[in-house]
Amino acid sequence: MAFSLSSLFHKESKSVIGVDIGTSSVKVVQLRREQGRVVLETYGAIALGPYAGVEIGRATALPAEKLAEALKDVIREANVTTKDAAIAIPYSSSLVAIIKVPAAAESQLASVVPIEARKYIPVPINEVQLDWFVVSDQKKHTADGKLEVLLVAIHNDTTAKFRSIVSEAALLPGFFEIEVFSAVRASLDHGLAPVAVVDLGAATSKFYVVERGLIRESHIINHGGQDLTLGASRALGITVVVAEERKRKYGLSGEGTTGPGLAPLPAGQAGADLKRSLELSLSPMISELTRTISGWETRTNKSLSAVVLTGGGATLRGLHDFMQSKMTNEIRLSDPFSKTQAPAFLEAILKEAGPEFSVAVGLALRRLQEIG
Known part of the structure; x- marks a missing residue:
């Protein structure tokens, strides 16, 4: 997925790129500052599954040369024009x-x-x-x-690996930053009340508590988006590829088709099995998240003002409403592109895709601030 806005803006100032290399995809976001505003120039993502010989959406453990290949491909597809980069280091x-x-x-x-x-x-x-x-x-x-x-x-060794990846892609790294700090920068506004950020990845999810702009607690929850796909594949007797396609298209909406090539049926008459499967797969993650939040609130005698969802898993249709129905804390979706200037006709698309690009946006925002 890629979209370039470079042709819509006259270039005057220096551009930067945020690079987020995850286990299932590589995301890039190019920004520049113009007259005090942060302008979105281009963004893109590419799945890593095909580079590892597995299905799209699956977590991978690729060597540096394969990750560099994927990074070069998404840079080309997204029409990235800058070499000035900020790179995320995985929390794990x-x-x-x-x-x-x-x-x-x-x-x-x-x-x-x-x-x-x-x-x-x-x-x-x-x-x-x-x-x-x-x-x-x-x-x-x-x-x-x-x-x-x-x-x-x-x-x-981790820094050396990521340095070699970006070097192979002909980028010049301004800094390396652990993804948690990038995600928080793009997902939250300045506030005093404690907030939880939940980054829903392919293999795992990350939980952070942020208070007064500082990260007070962080750990990994061993549930991710690929668990939903694999569960749907088993429950519905379909391939992992088809399960991933249906998950991305229909999510928890209850919509769907009765079979390949057949016309969609109204909500409630199709997609119910997929919805039920996804809800069952989400339950362990939500239960662990609820226990984690309860433990933190009891231990600190404080209440979280909200839970902000970010990462590719947060783009699942209907996830916000489903989690809100299961949890007492307010649930919000990260909207990192709201911190940037982009054409109005892209607003809905950027809002929907936003959670997946939180880390990349956060990296680019910091790099812009550094270069002035």
Whole structure:
């Protein structure tokens, strides 16, 4: 999928590209700044299944050269014109944790954090890139004598792999960023109340709690979009390819056909089996999500103001309403393209596709801010 807007705008300023390499697809978004506005120039996505010899929608574990091939293909198809890139690092290939250090050590964090990090990182410290950020406020750490620090670590091999991918695609990386930070930047506005962000991927989903713009908690939920496809394939006795096509087209709408080549029937007379199958597959994920939210709210004595859905899985038709019917928290869909300027006739398309491109948009937004 690709759409280029470059012919609709006169180019004056420098463009940047956000690159999100997931397990089931590669997404790119090209933005530029014009007269204080962020302009969407082009975006695109390409499925990785065919590069691995499996069905579209399936999670893959491709070598760097195959990922570079896919990245080059989507860059060409989306008519990307810039080399200035920002690259996402998968959450699964990184460590994000809140650690506590003595408040008295605040002036020596450069030496204290690497020592404390050894408790959380199962490899030698010299094999990872470390970064950290103080997240506790002055009153809190003065009261309990502890300083809360957000610890971020990426293995050197991971960085080297992604550097080789973008180099092969002839891109110039401005920075590498763990996907959680990119998704949050594109999905949320500035606010004080805690919000959960749920990134629905192909193999797994990620859960983040964001408060005052800072990530307070994060972990992986082992349920993803391919579980829905495989469940529908088994339940309906259809191939994985057909199950994925029907999932994408009909989702939880209850619409569908009775068979190949037959005319669609009204909602309620067709697609009911698909809807039922998808709901059954979603139930474990929603149950785990509900338990996770309840545990966090009980532990912190705070309430989440909303749950924001992002990632490719969030584009499933009817998902918002289904999850809202099962959960007490307000459910919202990420709308990253709302932070950009684009032609009005694309508004509905961009709103629908938006959740899948949250990470790529978030990367490009940060890169634009960096270059001024």
